[in-house]
Amino acid sequence: MPAIEKLDFSVIESLSKVLGETASGFTGTEIGKILYESNVDDIDSGNTKWKRLNSALANKQEQDRCANNVLLFVQNSLNPARHYDNLEWFNDTRFKVNQILSFSGLHLGENGKIEYVQKSNTISEAAARASKLKEHLVARNVHPDVLKYCKEELVVDNYFHAVFEATKSVADKIRNLSGLHTDGAGLVDEAFSFKGVPHLALNTLVSESEKSEQKGFMNLLKGLFGTFRNTTAHAPKITWQIEEIDALDILSMVSLVHRRLDKAIQAKKMYEGKM
Template structure:
């Protein structure tokens, strides 16, 4: 590894606070083991976790005159193989570390390796560059359309508008597949109802059995509920009075992702039926 310029001590302190956090950081024994593996002297073993780690990393950097061993420690600590059973923790911790590292012009990539990046000058830039919400969504393999419709909001972790834009994307796709122009519950019923007319615009299956018809009805209820609960609320309630936290946003966007996958596979039943009648 090429020589890495010394990090600002404030960056080392912030890294230590993240990895030595009382609730979500490494345990004392884990810190001891990681320092040993990284060949960094544990000079302050009796102190609190983050201060212990800060002392060790800052001392090593001062001895070497460079940050190489600090990064070596980070890569050992954040090696994906160590955290395969807790992906949420890995993504969350990597996000926090990247907010700090971005001020030095570095990023911790998904493979656990440090790489150079554009240096951030503000907290807003660093947040945008290391969006925790986007990382979590990518780890869940969400449908590309979810990311496409709310990509600008995701960059600043704006959960409110991310949910609003993502739910709007469902209506956009239904209109695109059917040629309908309505919205909300009316659009859903027009597109999927097989009562009037008897052949729906879109079908999830062949609609031949009661089970298949029940699936279609359930999907209608899911979409109507999704629009009513999230899209309509976010469209009419000001952001300051209707808040969505991170876990809510992840779950809602994951549900939107599921809907998009089902819509992609939905058959344009009415067009198919009309074309068959023309042939006959």
């Protein structure tokens, strides 16, 4: 591999702090193992984890006069095969590492390999928020219709507008499937009501269990609109703060709704087609 230009010592220090973070970073034993795998001498094993890493990586870069083995350590640390059972930690840590690497024109891909990118001089907090939110949602395997709301312009201050737009997308899908033009709880009642043939049905609605499922889904939709969409539509943004963990849970719920709607039967159209 061609020699990769040396990293600034501040980049190495920041990487060491992320990967050697006390609470959620690697254990001392894991650090020793990965340093060995990366051809990096563990010259300061008695120190705290991040300082131990910083000493080893900075020393190796000076010996080699290039950053190849430092970046090999990063790749080995964030090899996806090591973290198959902890995707949230993997995505969160890779996000932090990429913030740091961007100042050197480098990026760690989802496959755990280093690649070149345009060098950053500053990091947009909104872009960082959007990228991190999307990575977490991808790890949760959310519906594609939800991912499109992970946009920089929607998370400038917090996750308020991402949630707002995502919940609006549920009503849009119901209208598209049913041909109705109402909104909110009225739309839910009109689309899924048992009075006559409903516009949309989750199942055949023959058994009591199937009818209960339909009623429960209607209540879920009304709760989603009433709790999140209506609140976000009318409350000033500053009084309705949504943190990342809340946004992830809300958007996961929206994902579930989209999947159920994708499988819904357009009962009214089917019934009218047989007349």
